[in-house]
Amino acid sequence: MRQELYVQENSDGINSYKSYIKKKVIVAVLILLLVIALSIIALNVGSASLDMHQVFLSILGRGTDVSKVVIWRIRLPRIIGAIVAGAGLAVAGCVMQNNLRNPLASPSTLGISNASAFGANIAIVLLGAGSIRSTTADAVIIDNPYIVTLSAFLCSIIAMIVILMLAKSKGFSPESIVLAGVALSSLFTAGTTLIQYFADDVQVAAAVFWTFGDLGRLAWTEVIIMTIVITLSLIYFMLKRWDYNALDSGEEASKSLGVNVEKVRLGGMLVSSIVTAVSVSFLGIIGFVGLISPQIIRRIIGGDHRFLIPISALMGSLLLLFSDTLARTLIAPVILPVGAITSFLGAPLFLYLLLKGVKNR
Amino acid sequence: MILSVQGLGFKYPSHRVLKDVSFSLEKGECLAVLGTNGTGKSTLLKCINRILKAQKGTVIIDSHDVKKINQVKLAQKIGYVSQTNQSFKTTVFDTVLIGRKPYIKWDITKNDLDIVNSAIKMLELEEYSLRYIDELSGGEFQKVLIARALAQEPDILMFDEPTSSLDLKNQLEVINIIKKVVKSKGISALVTIHDLNLALRFANKFILLKDGKIFAAGGIEIVTAENIEYVYSVPVRVEKFENTPVIVPL
Numbered sequence: 001m002r003q004e005l006y007v008q009e010n011s012d013g014i015n016s017y018k019s020y021i022k023k024k025v026i027v028a029v030l031i032l033l034l035v036i037a038l039s040i041i042a043l044n045v046g047s048a049s050l051d052m053h054q055v056f057l058s059i060l061g062r063g064t065d066v067s068k069v070v071i072w073r074i075r076l077p078r079i080i081g082a083i084v085a086g087a088g089l090a091v092a093g094c095v096m097q098n099n100l101r102n103p104l105a106s107p108s109t110l111g112i113s114n115a116s117a118f119g120a121n122i123a124i125v126l127l128g129a130g131s132i133r134s135t136t137a138d139a140v141i142i143d144n145p146y147i148v149t150l151s152a153f154l155c156s157i158i159a160m161i162v163i164l165m166l167a168k169s170k171g172f173s174p175e176s177i178v179l180a181g182v183a184l185s186s187l188f189t190a191g192t193t194l195i196q197y198f199a200d201d202v203q204v205a206a207a208v209f210w211t212f213g214d215l216g217r218l219a220w221t222e223v224i225i226m227t228i229v230i231t232l233s234l235i236y237f238m239l240k241r242w243d244y245n246a247l248d249s250g251e252e253a254s255k256s257l258g259v260n261v262e263k264v265r266l267g268g269m270l271v272s273s274i275v276t277a278v279s280v281s282f283l284g285i286i287g288f289v290g291l292i293s294p295q296i297i298r299r300i301i302g303g304d305h306r307f308l309i310p311i312s313a314l315m316g317s318l319l320l321l322f323s324d325t326l327a328r329t330l331i332a333p334v335i336l337p338v339g340a341i342t343s344f345l346g347a348p349l350f351l352y353l354l355l356k357g358v359k360n361r
Numbered sequence: 362m363i364l365s366v367q368g369l370g371f372k373y374p375s376h377r378v379l380k381d382v383s384f385s386l387e388k389g390e391c392l393a394v395l396g397t398n399g400t401g402k403s404t405l406l407k408c409i410n411r412i413l414k415a416q417k418g419t420v421i422i423d424s425h426d427v428k429k430i431n432q433v434k435l436a437q438k439i440g441y442v443s444q445t446n447q448s449f450k451t452t453v454f455d456t457v458l459i460g461r462k463p464y465i466k467w468d469i470t471k472n473d474l475d476i477v478n479s480a481i482k483m484l485e486l487e488e489y490s491l492r493y494i495d496e497l498s499g500g501e502f503q504k505v506l507i508a509r510a511l512a513q514e515p516d517i518l519m520f521d522e523p524t525s526s527l528d529l530k531n532q533l534e535v536i537n538i539i540k541k542v543v544k545s546k547g548i549s550a551l552v553t554i555h556d557l558n559l560a561l562r563f564a565n566k567f568i569l570l571k572d573g574k575i576f577a578a579g580g581i582e583i584v585t586a587e588n589i590e591y592v593y594s595v596p597v598r599v600e601k602f603e604n605t606p607v608i609v610p611l
Contacts (some may be wrong), residue, residue: 013490016491245455253441256412256436260432298450302452
């Protein structure tokens with residue numbers, strides 16, 4: 001009898017934990033549904049006024065030629081690109097925040113985005129990996145996405161190493177790491193400006209336009225490369241989710257739990273830099289999605305990376321897709337660069353986080 | 362013998378901390394490491410746990426050389442609660458669950474959940490189980506960390522100043538828990554502690570560290586007025602209160 005009672009009580013604790021876990025799954029499903037709903041809306045809005053029926057037919061490949069081009073060549077790559085890039089930036093931010101134990105870390109606040117943009121500019125302007133044209137539809141045509149991405153990646157690695165070294169040296173608070181990120185950002189922006197200074201005016205106009213994050217330049221090749229890289233990164237991050245959970249309890253505690261802290265941190269920062277580099281080289285700089293998505297989700301479901309990583313990814317998709325849809329519809333037919341929209345949405349939230357203090361993770 | 366430390370030496374680039382430290386620990390023993398601030402107590406624990414790499418000497422745990430076994434295996438043998446711990450936005454249950462990290466392959470099993478649940482029970486944390494740990498008091502938080510170390514199912518529990526930031530009630534509670542855990546699980550504990558009288562209440566073995574060297578080691582008989590006076594440079598008297606020695610500074 002006693003034994004039975006014990007088993008009963010024992011499973012009570014586990015059951016309430018399981019129902020607590022279930023709530024996180026519900027949050028995930030809700031955000032997923034929102035992403036799906038928003039994707040459908042995004043498919044239906046745009047300057048080519050197609051009704052829902054035409055959109056549906058075109059997806060099945062049965063619409064008119066014009067509607068098929070609009071859906072398959074313009075809207076779908078854009079929407080899938082937003083979903084994938086948003087997810088990528090958000091998980092990169094999530095992992096950076098964990099690895100550096102810094103709630104303000106993200107690709108844009110640490111200067112890694114700007115470093116990638118610098119690298120991409122080098123490849124496009126100096127190495128001739130892309131041709132810059134002054135049409136609004138296609139400001140930049142990247143002839144060789146691999147060289148652009150590689151160059152962006154190499155520069156992001158430089159920024160990442162500087163940040164890692166600063167984070168390692170004691171006495172650097174989360175705020176001062178972000179200040180270091182600001183310094184790095186302006187350094188790389190200066191570099192980008194210098195490169196652009198030696199390009200001709202048409203190129204400058206196009207290059208400046210390029211640096212603004214914009215989803216309109218995505219074609220299927222880029223979407224596919226981005227999807228592959230970001231999916232692999234997500235799998236890598238998920239494999240490390242228990243390590244990240246342990247890292248939250250501090251360096252010494254994680255070591256005593258059998259975590260190889262240096263290796264986990266280096267791997268996490270390296271893979272997030274790859275994700276940043278890929279998205280920046282295809283889309284330009286899109287700020288704040290990487291910072292805010294994990295922050296919002298951490299506040300809703302807590303810091304368990306088993307859920308924090310995938311749900312932050314969904315949140316990033318939702319935020320970027322929402323911003324892009326806004327960018328397309330706000331003053332249609334003019335399409336605003338999505339980077340401007342995310343910054344408009346993100347900056348107040350960032351200030352709020354700063355005001356609230358960064359100690360509470 | 363569960364733990365044997367032989368000739369352990371450690372130095373930072375600027376100064377030497379531990380010199381030729383040797384001692385051993387049997388199953389079921391509670392060892393208190395005593396000494397002044399900066400004498401190398403925490404360093405000793407970290408060297409045993411390989412958080413710091415000792416330059417000299419060997420540490421053998423359950424007939425494994427600590428230098429040669431991998432970090433995960435080591436984490437299955439030693440549960441460690443360090444002196445400084447940061448709280449963060451995670452529930453008590455999830456924090457204790459991280460104690461299963463050395464055993465988790467891809468995902469947690471039913472067995473992991475059971476072990477976590479009974480660790481939480483043992484420390485009477487059931488009602489806090491789903492609360493975020495950054496909302497707990499110092500005493501509750503300390504208990505969560507002990508539960509996490511227990512979930513590692515270690516042979517040895519190591520605590521670095523487990524009571525230093527706690528009030529009297531919580532100090533006694535934490536010490537009693539350590540005592541109870543060691544007894545019921547048949548494991549050993551290694552505890553650095555400043556409060557000598559608290560140490561006398563739970564430990565059955567003592568090490569007095571002075572300038573990184575073992576000055577005296579043994580049972581309660583080594584805790585004499587002369588030894589304490591020499592190690593801490595403070596004159597003391599050892600009185601008896603209900604059969605337990607009590608150290609009174611003069």
